[in-house]
Amino acid sequence: MKGIIIKGIGGFYYIKTNEGIIECKARGKFRHNDLKPMVGDWVEIEVENNKGVIEKIYDRTSELIRPTVANVTQAFVVFAVKNPDINYELLNKFLLLCEYNNIKAIVCLNKSDLINGEEREYIKTKINNIGYEVIFIKAKFNEGISELNERLNDNVTVLCGPSGAGKSTLINVFSQETKMETGEVSEKIGRGKHTTRHSELLTIENGYVVDTPGFSTLDISFIEKEKLMYYFPDFEEYNDNCKFTGCVHHKEPNCAVKKALEEGKINEFRYDFYIKTLEEIGRKNKW
Structure with a gap:
């Protein structure tokens, strides 16, 4: 029987199948192969005496570590436009991680x-201009929600963004049956309290949604410096047009990306973020 893991707690996995949700344990062979079932995994299970066992984990199309969830196909990157103001560097980090994980x-x-x-x-x-769709919403008043609902179908959608942006409120709007704690933004520090405790897939429309805790900082230094440029959609048409092979668009002469920057075809704030990230990776890896 095939199904998808919608929740995992204390070594038990809850699999949504055509016959309902079945509680399962995983075979020991996965542990020996250093493979652990994740929320979002498509699995094959056997049920014996009302007890389910995961026999097979299908190949993953994507894999997130924080939160731990597999096969995500798209991300709603949720930021408030005010209270707090948009932190564009943090937004860029979330977008970069989406690109790295092949998530729209x-x-x-x-x-x-x-x-x-x-x-x-x-x-x-x-x-x-940097290659991303923008949808304006008022989560508490259900405005803009119909546009998001259309994009949920046939997707596993992760909500990410800083605390206090409205992620948990948004999920409450998506599904009145989903009761999630919502947090108020702390006026003192301008951030919200973390309200999500674990990863869980919620069935909404004809797709799934997983909520994540809010973050104020994200580590992106694990990305290889030679590959960083390929996670910037706005660099794509210039990446392979530089004079020198292996150009990372930093200090090299005759760089197509830097020329596009000078001509206003690439936003300065994006290029500055790229260089800052490149240097951060360099410091972390000592090159």
């Missing part, structure tokens, strides 16, 4: 009523 990212900007039309257009253009 859609930027969802909450509390959109706190900015005027001119500010909205400026933010939208800035993010569109």
Whole structure:
């Protein structure tokens, strides 16, 4: 019987199948092969005497470590436009991690009523120009939710972003049957309290959603410096046009990316983030 792991707690895995949700343990062979079942895994199970056992884990299309979830196909990157203001460096880090994990990212900007039309257009253009779709929402008032619902079908969607942006509120809006604790933003520090305790797939529309804890910092120094450029969609058409093979678009002459930057075809804030990340990777790996 085939199914998908929607939750894992204390060595037990809850598998959604055509015959309902079945509690299972995993065969010891997975542990010996250094393979642990993850939420989001498609698995083959056997049921004997009302007890389920995971026999096979199908190949994963993607694998996230924090949160621990497999086979995610898209991410709603949720930020508030105000209270707190958008931290573009943090946004860039989330987008970079989505690219690294081969996950399509859609930027969802909450509390959109706190900015005027001119500010909205400026933010939208800035993010569109680096290759990402932007959807403005007001989660507490169900505005913009229909656009997101359309994108849930046939996807495993992860919600990510800083605390206090409205991720848990958004899931409550998606499904009234899903009761999740929502946190208020701390006025003192401008961030929200973490309200999500574990990874769990929620069935919403014809797809699945997994919520994640909010983060204030993300480590991206594990990415190889030679590959970093390929996780920037706005660099794509210039990456292979440099004069020198192996150009990482930093100090090399006749660089196509730097030329595009000078011509205004690449945003300065993105290039600055790229260089900062490149140097961070260099310090971490001592090159």
